[in-house]
Each structure stands twice: as C-alpha cells, then as structure tokens.
Amino acid sequence: MRAAILLILPALLVLSCNSSEKRTDTIAMSSETETIIAQKDKLKESMERGAAIYMDFCMSCHLPDGKGVPKAYPPLANSDYLKNKQTESIKAIKYGKSGKIVVNSVTYNNMMASLGLTNKEVADVMNYINNSWGNSYGEMLTVEEVSKIEP
Template identity: 35%
Template structure:
C-alpha cells in the first residue's frame, strides 16, 4: 500500500506557500516615488532650486489635496505656486498608475518630509480621479 500523507500536511504546505501568492503593497508608495518622482523632486522631496517644486513641507499638498490625484495621473503644464514660489515646468503624466497605486504614492508623499496629511483611501482617490478634466 502506498504512503499517504496525512491531510494536515497539504494544509500546512498551503499555509507556508500562501504569503507568496500576495503582493506586499506596504512599501509600494516609496517604490513608486523612486520610480516616477525622485528623479525630478529628489530622494527627499527637496525639489530642484526654482526649477522643480519641493514636496517636502509643501503647502501645495495640503491646499490642493483634492486635485493631487489628477495632477499625478494627468501631469501639468501650468504655473503652480509652492511655498510662495512659482514653478513653470511640465510634469509628465502617470496614466499607467491605477487608483491603488496612486493612493499608495500619495500616502507616501503626504506622510514624509514634514508632511502630515490624513491617509487616503482608494475610494477617495477614485472619486478625485473621476472629477479630472
């Protein structure tokens, strides 16, 4: 008669493999920032002199919270004023980022470098995207 492992063994094996089936989004915002934003805004959100606005301690983030998802998704080419300084450079769009990715990216930006915004939900970001022009 062939050996049959107890039913417990396959269940235990499944539990060991299960974490590998899910992605870890805990640090996705930081990774997305490094991939899409840091080359212009800097590793610490410091910006670049009067060419690219800082994200660190930026009043624009709090003053334009409902517009940020659209700004990230669609980019911008208008003058924006951050901490009293006008910036007029084109920011490229990130149309490939979905609502969950935009949420994680915004939550990262808005909780680092002196920024202290309330965390966003995917539902909130999706509602903001739905209002984009």
C-alpha cells in the same frame, strides 16, 4: 457578627458589579485599539508601496528628500501646495499637470507628464508623500477617494 456580615455582603456585591462593567469597557477599548492598529498597518503598507512608486516615477524630479529642484520642480517636503490642495495634487499625479503653480511662495511653470498609474498606485504614492519628510497631511487616502477624482 451577623450584622457585620449583612453589611459587608451588599458592599461586595456592588464592587463585583462595578468590576464587571470595567471589564466590558476594557473589551470595547481593546476593539477600538485593534481598529486603530489595523488602520495604521494599512497606512504603513500603503506607504511602503508608495515609496517604491516614488523611487520609480517621482524621485528624478522631486529628489529622494522631496525637496525638488529650485525653480524647476516644486518641493513635496513641507509643501503648502500639497497640504492645502490635496485634490489638485492627486490630479497632477493621476493626469499630469502643466501651467503655473505657487509652492511655498515660489512660482513653478513646468510640465508634469501623466504617469499612467492606477488609482491604487496614486493612493499609495500620495500616502507616502503625505507622511514623509515631515509631512503629516491627514488621514489615509483610499483607492475609492482617488477613483472619484476627475480631470
């Protein structure tokens, strides 16, 4: 009997050590999960602000569904230009745009006036556009990133 206890006791110690390691891993994962949730919440808040800006400044040309007006105002929904030229898209919102651009194999040659938005408003509207109408173009754009974009 005593021999059986001596065999079981080390096994219990090993199992208890392993279970505490698992708890540490769970705590670390929980912290990572909290960070991811916080980032998603920030993106959601930015997109909500961006939606309001879009309705005020962009919707009349690019329409509520982001499809634009054929041959006049380019689409933002499923736009290859937006996806492949994020910096140029930010510049257009920040400083305006004139001249030819090609979006989804269609040439547009119109003018977009500078909207007078702050860097935060530009980031918010870009986050909204980048994550609406089937678009999913990367990570959340920050105010710091927008502020570094020059004409």
